[in-house]
Amino acid sequence: MNTLYPYFIALLFFVNIPVFAQEFPELTARGERKILVVKDQPFLILGGELGNSSASDMCYMENIWPKIKKMNLNTLLTPVYWELTEPQEGKFNFELIDNLIRDARKHDVKLVLLWFGSWKNSMSCYAPVWVKKNARRFPRAASKEGEGQEILSPFARENLEADKKAFVALMNHLRKTDGGEQTVIMVQVENEIGMLPDARDHSAEANRFFKQAVPDELITYMKNNRDELAPFLRTRWESNGSSWRGSWEEIFGKGLDTDEIFMAWYFARYADEVAKAGKEAYPLPMFVNAALNRPGVRPGDYPSGGPLPHLIDIWKAAAPQIDFLSPDFYNPRFRYWNDLYTREDNPLFIPEIRFEPSVGAKAFYAIGHYHAMGFSPFSIESTEHPEEENIGKVYELLRQLSPEIQQNVGSRDMRGVWLSKSEAVDTLHFGDYTLVAKHDHILGWSPEAKAEEWPESGALIIRKGPGKFIIAGTGVVVTFLSRSKNAPQAGISRIDEGKYENGSWKPGRRMNGDQSHQGRHLRIPAGRYDIQQVELYSYK
Known part of the structure; x- marks a missing residue:
């Protein structure tokens, strides 16, 4: 071991220089995102x-x-x-x-x-x-x-x-x-x-470039990514013979699409x-x-x-x-x-x-x-x-x-729903459970439910473990189904309303009574903005 190493670390600590400091904001991969x-x-x-x-x-x-x-x-x-x-x-x-x-x-x-x-x-x-x-x-x-x-x-x-x-x-x-x-x-x-x-652009310089050959970088990209190309580009290229060399019109044909x-x-x-x-x-x-x-x-x-x-x-x-x-x-x-x-x-x-x-x-x-x-x-x-x-x-x-x-981010454990009168239901599958999210006005409990238009509602849902979910949203009602053949019924163990403080969950009201319609669903009414945690169980 280098005998100077401890002194080097001590010096960094003394002068308050971070050893691994991020120099600038950056994008980092997280799964496929x-x-x-x-x-x-x-x-x-x-x-x-x-x-x-x-x-x-x-x-x-x-x-x-x-x-x-x-x-x-x-x-x-x-x-x-x-x-x-x-x-x-x-x-x-x-x-x-x-x-x-x-x-x-x-x-x-x-x-x-x-x-x-x-x-x-x-x-x-x-x-x-x-x-x-x-x-x-x-x-x-x-x-x-x-x-x-x-x-x-x-x-x-x-x-x-x-x-x-x-x-x-x-x-x-x-x-x-x-x-x-x-x-x-x-x-x-x-x-x-x-x-x-x-x-x-139809300026003289633009016209000069338009008559030139399509750059090799673009042809190479299309060749290497043919199966993943956007349908518009692939169709324009293939309908003109999938040529590897030529002007813009020779590669993509004549017309506004090629101009673009x-x-x-x-x-x-x-x-x-x-x-x-x-x-x-x-x-x-x-x-x-x-x-x-x-x-x-x-x-x-x-x-x-x-x-x-x-x-x-x-x-x-x-x-x-x-x-x-x-x-x-x-x-x-x-x-x-x-x-x-x-x-x-x-x-x-x-x-x-x-x-x-x-x-x-x-x-x-x-x-x-x-x-x-x-x-x-x-x-x-x-x-x-x-x-x-x-x-x-x-x-x-x-x-x-x-x-x-x-x-x-990048995990199937996080999903979102976005609901309106015309698209009032969304179904999400998480492991052993299916969650059916509906617009709150489907219940018909609010006078606004009779209106021609409903306010758009939505939620963000995160699975924290088997049968455990965080649901944050507004104007949503979520019911739960079991996907287990041996225990085909889903029940609600508990629903807690609460908030996060510095990353830690602080539960508030227990919502197992009227607020959950006696264990039938999780509900965040239209006009309210809440975070609730729910824990499920399944039975026969």
């Missing part, structure tokens, strides 16, 4: 995203922080604006971000930064004035009629280098000022990238270069979000080429520095899109969803069913009554359960 780790601890994002302009003025923000705390957020998603970060070329101003970090620490809230760089909702509205006014140096995308658009072209090197320079300056500043504290835990690169009003595939590749390459340069300065997890399309809408009528599910393989091949791709929700197909985004190589994070009464139930479902690493309604500051918002009540339960949730 990933979790975010901050300062060596798993971190579940209970978030909210600011409206686009709120973070541009610190005086305006003063009234927002109290709302954030009243809704039990642990993370705020906030824009960082290129135009305010670099108002003059090469001269950077980080006062806004420094103030945000200071106030976030003061309120014990983490930050996810949204880089409004080259594109925000397709447009280049947050590019600095010195970029906007010099279209010769910083070329615009063009329509098929040749008209310039308020969209920086992803085919112009000057555009990319300017964006990279500003982003690297930001990341260097974050590492210098926040690397130890880790207030900023992730960064979104650009915002809802996509081409409008046509499916692709082409744009997706070059948007992704652009975002990847920005992310790579930023990570070299400070390697925080980085993601890109998507404006979701709707059935029957063609590319160009929605932002063409963004990180949508039918293009996800293009983005995975072109942008390896992007850790995951995320959906922004402004349409009702919640399960449909989450199913498409949840892959082993793409953990689910919902950075933006319409702030409406359904978000609380959806948060339970996203985290319980999809094991999402976080959830974040948009324009979170817009409420006038933050203490009444259901998302805050749901977040309080999820905050208590966070250690249990993180332990069960």
Whole structure:
């Protein structure tokens, strides 16, 4: 044994230097999913995203922080604006971000930064004035009629280098000022990238790239992942002969679909270069979000080429520095899109969803069913009554359960339910028991049960052992069935209402009487937000 080793350890202890300190937030595999780790601890994002302009003025923000705390957020998603970060070329101003970090620490809230760089909702509205006014140096995308658009072209090197320079300056500043504290835990690169009003850029440089051969990296990716490709991409490739060499139209055929595939590749390459340069300065997890399309809408009528599910393989091949791709929700197909985004190589994070009464139930479902690493309604500051918002009540339960949730990411022992009048029942199988979750209004005990619409309800369920479950939710009734042939009946030994304090369960009321309908079910009425533990037994 090295005789100096004990003295080395003693020195580390004396000067308070951690031997195995995590240098920056990172994503870590947990089964088939990933979790975010901050300062060596798993971190579940209970978030909210600011409206686009709120973070541009610190005086305006003063009234927002109290709302954030009243809704039990642990993370705020906030824009960082290129135009305010670099108002003059090469001269950077980080006062806004420094103030945000200071106030976030003061309120014990983490930050996810949204880089409004080259594109925000397709447009280049947050590019600095010195970029906007010099279209010769910083070329615009063009329509098929040749008209310039308020969209920086992803085919112009000057555009990319300017964006990279500003982003690297930001990341260097974050590492210098926040690397130890880790207030900023992730960064979104650009915002809802996509081409409008046509499916692709028709500028001269874009046309030149369109005539070139499809990059070998994309062909190799498709060859190596043929069986797992998104059906859209595989069909376009195979219907044109599965060629290994050729132009975009030779490989994928002619039409808007090929235009979109082409744009997706070059948007992704652009975002990847920005992310790579930023990570070299400070390697925080980085993601890109998507404006979701709707059935029957063609590319160009929605932002063409963004990180949508039918293009996800293009983005995975072109942008390896992007850790995951995320959906922004402004349409009702919640399960449909989450199913498409949840892959082993793409953990689910919902950075933006319409702030409406359904978000609380959806948060339970996203985290319980999809094991999402976080959830974040948009324009979170817009409420006038933050203490009444259901998302805050749901977040309080999820905050208590966070250690249990993180332990069960990637496990079949954690599930979620999301219920409405049209889909009022869900059935879940856990080992020897089946749990049937129903919307509370099915009982008909509330006058609201007669309404045409029911408030959406949901729950997160964790199995703690044989016949032992944690159920957190609102507006749910759960009944239990035995799956044992020898003991086909399920009974309730006990139901305890309670809460978690510092990870330890503190039981409150025993709910074996009227609250469980004399042992018939576990119930959390609509309008209540509770955690209950139930223990079952089976008999003949």
